[in-house]
Amino acid sequence: MRLSRYFLPTLKETPREAEIVSHRLMLRAGMIRQEAAGIYSWLPLGKRVLDKICNIVREEQNRSGAIEVLMPTLQPAELWKESGRYDAYGQEMLRITDRHDRPMLYGPTNEEMITAIFKSGVRSYKDLPLNLYHIQWKVRDEVRPRFGTMRSREFLMKDAYSFDLDADAARRAYYRMFVAYLRTFARMGLTSVPMKADTGPIGGDLSHEFIILADTGESEVFCDKAMLDLPIPSEDTDFTGDLSDLVAPFTKPYAATDEMHDQAAFEAAVPEERRVSARGIEVGHIFYFGTKYSAPMGAVVTGPDGKDVPVEMGSYGIGPSRLVPAIIEASHDDDGIIWPASVAPFNVGIINMRAGDDACDAACTELEWQLQAQGIDVLYDDTDARGGAKFAQMDLIGLPKQIIVGPKGLKNGEVEVKDRKTGERTLMSPQAAINALTAS
């Protein structure tokens, strides 16, 4: 992509409304634009990151055996009256009326609809286990949206729903998602900590929030330092097997958000030097809720004994539109964003120090072409801005690697490869640069 043909409205100054660093950087890097309180447009750079995140989420969901569907954002109120949540949900549910005066709503979540879908397609226990998920915009008319896309009124969520014959099978389904979540966040360069969460009226221990530690997090969290260094299950994990041994190391150590925190238990369980008390961002939430929706909505399967039983369900959420700022909170410096390679909007930035100079133009074009031929996403700054401005902008938008091409280097047949994170710069031939950047 040529910068001269792209739409990248970056800002030197921070818009006044932005308080936290991720919101500021997303606005300055031209990733989003606010349309109303808690409602944002995603501009090209932001859209690329969001798509990369969704693809990682999708790959890990698929790997775990979940199947993708797509449900609408608009739902009939009727469905929610069946479950009893139409009245229970309150002001956060954005309700509208269609031209026939039928009450509708913008979906804040999809338990009801997925249960209806399940009901219409499944009769037998032989069709279980089943896990259906989608990635769709959700609407919650938040009392106080804030922090950019971290807490917005319209947000993208991956929500998966598992269906099983009994509680044991439901637990196995829960563990599959647990492992998928560990892998998903790790692939984005994040250290996530699963923390016991409130299970509400269902009880049990099958609810976890996945928390990223960050100073600007909304909740206070406590955990054993050992949790931060646990190895992540590999991509060869057999999701058809029993995953309890993989999950156990993550559920045994102490880890709790403030609402579940018990200081005495914390001190008893964790030696002082390993006690971490920090702030965190919730990027995922999984829970098992049994027959809470299947029973009132009549979602049953016929068991091996010929009797109908309501299915055991769980639901599993990840917020991609929240992960974007979460990753920035976890990975930035004074100059801007530092994208982990897996979610970077472009892998490599090329800076032409002397646009219009034949040798520089030719070298840049060749690099751009060669890298793109290898499947590398390249943003080539071919504008005639001064070098300093180009460096600053490239650092702001956080591309992991940069190639600096200028007359000084080219005199010796060299270009400079810069690592955004370390700031390290290395002179090498263009071919060596291509080799280095396509190696992994």
Added chain:
RNA sequence: CGGGGCAUAGCGCAGCCUGGUAGCGCACCUGUUUUGGGAACAGGGGGUCGCAGGUUCAAAUCCUGCUGCCCCGACCA
């Protein structure tokens, strides 16, 4: 939903107290000189001062009402 604040060019702001018809920096356009960490000079374009009323010869400025947005708290992917 309670408490506080803000609204003037795309962005950041000054002007308001003490009324006289709008200004600065960045960005943008033209030209020249430049070019290795947010260039310099010269010229230029862009604003129903959030909206609606009112006071006044005259309102960005004073008064009233409304709307939008931000922050702090209680609630949440």
